[in-house]
Amino acid sequence: MADVTSSGTAVLTLPTDEQILITREFDAPRHLVYKAWTTPELVSRWWPGQRGRMTLAEIDLRVGGQWRYVMIADGGFEVGFHGEYLEIVPNERIVFTEAFEGAPGVEPALNTATFTEVQGRTVLELLTEVSSKEIRDMIVGTGMEGGVQEGWDILEEIAVGLR
Amino acid sequence: MARAATTADAFNAVAEPRRRQILDVLAGGERPVNDLVLELGLAQPQVSKHLRVLREVGAVDVRDVGRQRLYRLNGHALKPIHDWVKTYERTWSERFERLDVVLDELKQKELGDGGRDE
Numbered sequence: 044m045a046d047v048t049s050s051g052t053a054v055l056t057l058p059t060d061e062q063i064l065i066t067r068e069f070d071a072p073r074h075l076v077y078k079a080w081t082t083p084e085l086v087s088r089w090w091p092g093q094r095g096r097m098t099l100a101e102i103d104l105r106v107g108g109q110w111r112y113v114m115i116a117d118g119g120f121e122v123g124f125h126g127e128y129l130e131i132v133p134n135e136r137i138v139f140t141e142a143f144e145g146a147p148g149v150e151p152a153l154n155t156a157t158f159t160e161v162q163g164r165t166v167l168e169l170l171t172e173v174s175s176k177e178i179r180d181m182i183v184g185t186g187m188e189g190g191v192q193e194g195w196d197i198l199e200e201i202a203v204g205l206r
Numbered sequence: 207m208a209r210a211a212t213t214a215d216a217f218n219a220v221a222e223p224r225r226r227q228i229l230d231v232l233a234g235g236e237r238p239v240n241d242l243v244l245e246l247g248l249a250q251p252q253v254s255k256h257l258r259v260l261r262e263v264g265a266v267d268v269r270d271v272g273r274q275r276l277y278r279l280n281g282h283a284l285k286p287i288h289d290w291v292k293t294y295e296r297t298w299s300e301r302f303e304r305l306d307v308v309l310d311e312l313k314q315k316e317l318g319d320g321g322r323d324e
Contacts, residue, residue, distance in 0.1 A: 053298055067302050071309035075316070079308045088308050092300025 063171040073160040076167060077134045080156065086112065095122070106131055110139065126151060134158060141171075150174045219263040220284065224248065225256045229279060232266060236278040 053067045069076050079085045081104050087097035095116035102110050111125035123144035130138035135158055142151035153172040158165055220226055224246065231237060231245050239257070243250050257277060260266040264283035269276055 053302055055298075065298055067298075069302075069306065069309055071313055075309055075312040076305075078312060079305055085308050085312075089301050089304035092297050092304060094297065094300065 058170075061173055061175065063173075065169045065171075067167050067169075069165045069167060071165055072163055073158040073165040074134045076165040077158050080137070080158075090114070099123075104128060104131060126154075129153075219259050219265055222256065222259075224252075225260055228253070228256055228260065229265065229284070232277060232279045236276050238274045238276055242277070 053065050055063065055065050058064050079089065081102060083100035083102050086102070087100045090100070090112055091097050091114040095114045097112070097114045098121070099111060099113035101112075102108075104110075106128055108128045109125065110128065111123065113121055113123040116122050124141055125144065126140035126142055128137065128139045130136065137154075137156045139154050139156075140151040141154050143149065150173070155168075155170040155172075157168045157170070159168070160166075220229065227246055228242055231242060239250065239253060242257070243253050246253060257266060257268075261268060264280055266277050267280050268278075
């Protein structure tokens, strides 16, 4: 039961032991999706989701250039990520490292964002590669292979049933 | 719950597919080892080894009833993992929803270019 999702919904899969792949379709041509991913003022608007407010978005978009995002979460604490751009193909692909500043000892993840346009719409694939299966499972948790939702039913039950 | 059993331990404990399988079975209720051996199709020593790891991080509890050892889930030990994943999943969904809004604006701006001043 891997396909409960439709376009517009993020699909999370685990291609190999050390990879997490998030796929999402957007109703916009890819140069705009790329722009929204690489322009600090635009990133600031979507990256915090509903969890807080962006306080810093630095993007030095060139190979070897650094990026750093910091937000103040609604709980009042800072959440920061940073990394380096390793490969840039404008409107097509960005390869970059990503380190979570809250876990300084953990090796940075290697991310590849791929933008593919199909009839005016864009499929974004965000591939995260980590150094071990344990870290991957730590990020996505257990039983996710069958799709984000079903995999979580069990643990959801467990969490809800806490007493 | 002992604080010494760190969440990292719990994360590692559930990173193993067989141990996740055990947790899935135990999610249905308390079970003796024999049941788990049957359900998983593993030899008892292997199952016992996995159970020991899960016990060490507090993910399962055990009690003796007569001659049987009964294992059950302890959801508290798994809650940090659950919370983590939920957050990860939700974070990306929220980001993408916001990105949809940003993209809509960019599209309209492109369509309106020439006629619109900024």
